[in-house]
Amino acid sequence: MYDSCLDGTVNGTATYTTSFTGYGAAISFNQSSYQYVSIASGVLPLNCRSFTIEAWIYPISLLTSSDYGIIGQCQALTNFECFHFIIRGNKLYCGFFGSDVAGGTSVKMNEWCHVACVYDFATQAQQVWLNGYVDGSHICSPYNGSQGQTTIGASFHSSTHAIFNGYIDNVRYEARAKNSTEILNDASLSVYHSFDGGSLNDSGPNDINGTVSGSLPITSGRVNQALQFASGSYMYYQYPPFYFIGIDGYPFTKALWVKPNGTNTTQTLVFLKTTSGWCVHTLVMTSNRQLAANFWTGSSISTNGSIISLNTWTHIGYTYSTSNGIRLYINGVQYSTTGPFMSNTHSMPMSIILGGDAGHTVCSPGYGGAFTGAIDEFYVYRRELNATEIWALANP
Incomplete structure (x- = not known):
C-alpha cells in the first residue's frame, strides 16, 4: 500500500x-x-x-x-x-x-x-x-x-x-x-479497534478492518462507545492478518475491555484460528466467570485469572513471549503467568474472532461459546508490552 x-x-x-x-x-x-x-x-x-x-x-x-x-x-x-x-x-x-x-x-x-x-x-x-x-x-x-x-x-x-x-x-x-512512540506504534501495533460509533474500522496504522456476523449494536463504552455482543454475534476478519502469531515463539499482546452481562455459561472473548482448522480459545470465561488465558505448545497451556464481575468494566491484558510465557493482567496489574514456553502455532497466518468462536468447539482447550456483554478498545501488538504499557491501556 x-x-x-x-x-x-x-x-x-x-x-x-x-x-x-x-x-x-x-x-x-x-x-x-x-x-x-x-x-x-x-x-x-x-x-x-x-x-x-x-x-x-x-x-x-x-x-x-x-x-x-x-x-x-x-x-x-x-x-x-x-x-x-x-x-x-x-x-x-x-x-x-x-x-x-x-x-x-x-x-x-x-x-x-x-x-x-x-x-x-x-x-x-x-x-x-x-x-x-x-x-x-x-x-x-x-x-x-x-x-x-x-x-x-x-x-x-x-x-x-x-x-x-x-x-x-x-x-x-x-x-x-x-517521535519514538509513533514509530514504535507503526512498527508494532497490528490493529486497534475503538468501536466508536459502532465502527469496525482499524484506527491503527494498517487499515485491518473487521467484519460483523449477526448484529453488534452500539452501547456506552469504557472509552466513548463500545459494541454489544449477544445471540451469537461476533467480529471476525475476512483474511488472516496476524501472520506473526503463526511464527513459533513470536511475541505478541492482546488487550481489551469487557463488561459481561450474560448467564453463567462458558464464553469466548478472543478466539484464534488458521484457515486449515487449527484453533485455540485464547481468552475465555468459564461457567463461573473465571477468566482463563490459553495457548498451544503441542498441548494446551493455560493460566487462570480472577472472577469477572457482571455489569462492570474489566480490562484484560494478555502478553506472550518465550522468556515469560503468557502473562495475564487484570485491570492493569499482572495476575498470573504460565512461565516460559515456546509456542507451536503451525507456521500459518492467524485470524482472530472476537466475542465468540463461530462454532469451532473442537479446539484446545475444548470449550467455547458466545460472549454476552460489551467489548471496547481492542488492541493487538506484534510485541510483548511491559507492565507500564499495560497499565497505561488500563487507565485511559
Whole structure:
C-alpha cells in the first residue's frame, strides 16, 4: 500500500505478493530484472525540512557485498543532493550522499521487518530505525536536492544502481520527524479497534478492518462507545492478518475491555484460528466467570485469572513471549503467568474472532461459546508490552 500522494510507475516486470498484513498486496522486486517504482520529480519534497520515511520490507537472498535500495531520490552525485535509504552489508543505511547514518543490526532474511529513516531539521539528527527502535543516529546538514525522481525499490546513488531483492509494502512519507512512540506504534501495533460509533474500522496504522456476523449494536463504552455482543454475534476478519502469531515463539499482546452481562455459561472473548482448522480459545470465561488465558505448545497451556464481575468494566491484558510465557493482567496489574514456553502455532497466518468462536468447539482447550456483554478498545501488538504499557491501556 502506498500513500495516495506517492502514486508511481512500475519499471520492469515487477509482480505482486501477499502483503505483510495478509490484506491487499506487496510489490515484489527482483534485482536481476531491474525492477523498481519511480515517482515524478518534485512530488515528494525532502529538501531543507524534517521528514519520516517508513516501509515494511521482506529481504530475500541479499549479499553483503551489494547495495539494495529501499527508497531513493537523486538530483546530483554531490554531497547533500542524493538521498538514499538502502541496505548495505545487510544493515540499514540512510544518507544524503557523503553523510550516511548506518544501522548496527543485520536485517533478517525472509522475514517482514519495519524500517524508517528520519531527519529532524531543527536538531539535524539523522536516524535509521529497525522494528520500532533506533538502530543508528548522527548529526548532519539537511538534504538539499529539490529535483530528481523518487524511487521505491531502488537507489541511484552510485553507478551500481542499487535495486532491492524481495518485497516492499506500506511505504509512507510524512513531512515531519516522528517521535519514538509513533514509530514504535507503526512498527508494532497490528490493529486497534475503538468501536466508536459502532465502527469496525482499524484506527491503527494498517487499515485491518473487521467484519460483523449477526448484529453488534452500539452501547456506552469504557472509552466513548463500545459494541454489544449477544445471540451469537461476533467480529471476525475476512483474511488472516496476524501472520506473526503463526511464527513459533513470536511475541505478541492482546488487550481489551469487557463488561459481561450474560448467564453463567462458558464464553469466548478472543478466539484464534488458521484457515486449515487449527484453533485455540485464547481468552475465555468459564461457567463461573473465571477468566482463563490459553495457548498451544503441542498441548494446551493455560493460566487462570480472577472472577469477572457482571455489569462492570474489566480490562484484560494478555502478553506472550518465550522468556515469560503468557502473562495475564487484570485491570492493569499482572495476575498470573504460565512461565516460559515456546509456542507451536503451525507456521500459518492467524485470524482472530472476537466475542465468540463461530462454532469451532473442537479446539484446545475444548470449550467455547458466545460472549454476552460489551467489548471496547481492542488492541493487538506484534510485541510483548511491559507492565507500564499495560497499565497505561488500563487507565485511559
